[in-house]
Amino acid sequence: MLSEKILAAAFTRAVKRGTLKMITAEGREFTFGDGGSPAVSIRFTDPAAQMALCLHPELKLGELFVDERLVIEQGTILGLFQLLLQDIHGQLDELPLKRLRRIRHWMMRRAENDVARAKRNVAHHYDLDGRLYALFLDSDRQYSCAYFDRPDAGLEEAQLAKKRHIAAKLMVDRGHSVLDIGSGWGGMGLYLAQVAGAGSVRGVTLSEEQLRASRQRAAGAGLLDRVRFELEDYRSTSGRFDRIVSVGMFEHVGPPSYDEYFRTCRNLLKEDGVMLLHTIGRSGTPYPTNPWITKYIFPGGHLPVLSEMMPAIERAGLIVTDIEILRLHYAYTLQAWRERFLAHREEVLRLYDERFCRMWECYLAMSESAFRWQDAVVFQIQLARRNDVVPLTRDYIAEREAVLKAAETMELKRSA
Structure with a gap:
């Protein structure tokens, strides 16, 4: 045949x-x-x-x-x-279907990610039963790449290290106002208030399930006076902020909206402000995201390369002050999620059905493969409006991480 x-x-x-x-x-x-x-x-x-x-x-x-x-x-x-x-080592570009993939990528770039479409796409994935995510994520429900600062770090420790690493790059100080774009289940915003000492945090999300959980957590922590979560598209947010953080959200923006995204962030950032963008991306050339992933898991998603982001950043008038590329960190994160998911497969089956279990096993395995054997990476891009607001060397990151780690210990003792 x-x-x-x-x-x-x-x-x-x-x-x-x-x-x-x-x-x-x-x-x-x-x-x-x-x-x-x-x-x-x-x-x-x-x-x-x-x-x-x-x-x-x-x-x-x-x-x-x-x-x-x-x-x-x-x-x-x-x-x-x-x-x-x-x-394969990059041989995908040599396959016979290359031209069709390029055409599909071009067509995708023409579709604007308006507010209504963005909310539908978010609901497709993030408004699933919250019990599902509790089965395989860490206790803080960090649904993004962890930071394995030690080879033997477990998932809980690595996700805490991720928040610490980001907070250090943000240089959050007492009294700072922070905007969290795509605030998830609230873990990053709560960390910035509880541990880093932010004066106020505004988290915006398009997921109703995540909003409900975030607000409950803020109330439980006694932080409603300092941390607020809203069902809001970032394009509708008003005000000016000392710091802006966005973790695992930019993958859903889409190339046609990159100019709008960075222009909006610049307008929301104070003159001496700092922003940290944490996003999945690719180290190769522009290429369409896997069609199975966009059809069944993340509709509207796209993994950018630096050459797609940088022109929009430059046009927005933002300055790139630091870029870090996390390579295998997400492979280790996804491995932990996949192993936890499979360990709780019977519980997932009771929530959904066999087809859903197979789909999510495939999703987690496919994603892990992309970071292990293809060119998927995570970018942490630090941005500012001025070139004098970030220290001249990167020593401050480790120094601030040490301070934050001590603050975590104090917060743990206080909460006990």
């Missing part, structure tokens, strides 16, 4: 290390790789599934796995991604 020949040629090219066994719908077996680990065996349940994978592999691999038309009989979906991606 034609589909067998196409798949055999593709797998021969992709799988250099490890072992991939393919069983076709007709029962024919093919083996690829060097016979080593990982060893994965897949089986197609119908010939149409094979042809679908040939025609649109980036979309159909996830769909076929979720629909159980591609069955993994040995190994895991993560192991399959490893076999297919670990030796």
Whole structure:
């Protein structure tokens, strides 16, 4: 069959290390790789599934796995991604479908991410049952890349280190006003008030579930006088702030809205203010986000490269004062989330269904693969309106982290 020949040629090219066994719908077996680990065996349940994978592999691999038309009989979906991606080394740009992907990327760039569309996209993912996220995130529900400042750090410790690292770069001092764009479940805003000593924090989100949880947490911490969370698009926010932080939100903005985003941030930032943008991105050239992810997990999402962001930053009149690139940190974060998710799979099944479980296992494995074997990274970009508001050397980051770590200990004792 034609589909067998196409798949055999593709797998021969992709799988250099490890072992991939393919069983076709007709029962024919093919083996690829060097016979080593990982060893994965897949089986197609119908010939149409094979042809679908040939025609649109980036979309159909996830769909076929979720629909159980591609069955993994040995190994895991993560192991399959490893076999297919670990030796590609940027060769995706050389594949025959390159032109179609570029056209799709161009069309995506034409779609403005207006307020109504942004809220719908956020609700699709972030307004799921809150019990789901409690099963695999850390206790603070940090749903973004952790910062593993030590190789043996656990998820809880690494997420706390992430907040500390960001707060140090923000240089938050007593009395500062802070805007948190995309405030999640409130953990960053509460940290900036409780530990860093911000005078006031305004967190804005488009997720009703996250808003409810954030407000409850602020009330429970006795911080309603200093920390406020609002159901609000950042484009509707008014006022001027000493500090602006945005963690894990920019991925949802979309290239057509980059100018508006950075222009809005500049207008909200005081003359001597500092902003820290923490976003997933890519280290390669502009390329469309995986279509399965945008269809089922993060509609409207796009992972930017620096060359897409920098022109908009420059046009907005902002100055880049520091860029840090976190490479494998998110792979370690996603590994922890995936392991926790699978450990609580039966509980997730009671909340949703088997198809949802398979979809989220695929999502977590696919995302981890992107950071381990492709070019996904995390950018931390520090921005200002003036070039004299940030110290001349980066020594202040470690110094402030030490101060914040001591403050965390004091806050823990106070709360005990």
